[in-house]
Amino acid sequence: MSSFVVVLDACVLFPAPLRDTLLRAASAGLYRMQWTNDILEEVQRNLVSNLNIPEEKAQRLIDTMRKYFPEALITQHTPLINSMPNDPKDRHVLAAAVVCRAQVIVTHNLRHFSRELLSLFEVEAQSPDKFLTHLFYLDPDRMTEIVKEQAGDLRNPPHTVREVLNILAYHAPKFANLVASYIDTWE
16 A cells, blocks of 8 residues: 555545546555545535435445545544634645645645645645646556546446546646557557
8 A cells, every 4th residue: 555645625526537537546556545524525515416416326426435445534633623724614624634644635725725834734735637647657557547447437428538538637637638648659
């Protein structure tokens, strides 16, 4: 298991293609993923309220994530939440990062995690694009295989690797372009 510890904010677990790529990279051992019940509950709430996914289906997804990544759950962060100096809505995320000694928080909400405040805790906030790009540079073959496997597992509807990359480009454009260029060198 990797010693590179990362807390995933709810906003990066909400979009299905991005969530799939991040979970597959964690499963491949490229980093050690961490989250809290608060983060997972926020994902579930947003799936129901923003995408109109039935509550039962959203709950099944969260239950599946918990089942396949039981070691990802952090519970000791609660006493620290109110003392965190960042945006109140995301204090629970920083508290989780502090407790598990994460090096990175992956989030779209970079403004809620200022570099100056995070430096006090030796943690960095990164966009999903920056994070996935770093993983690509660490292991381009594995990250490319992850995207290929992701495309191959999609059945309803099926997607090609290029289609998956086009969808991922919305959240991680540099990463998607790197993988596409890397695939082009194989062909």
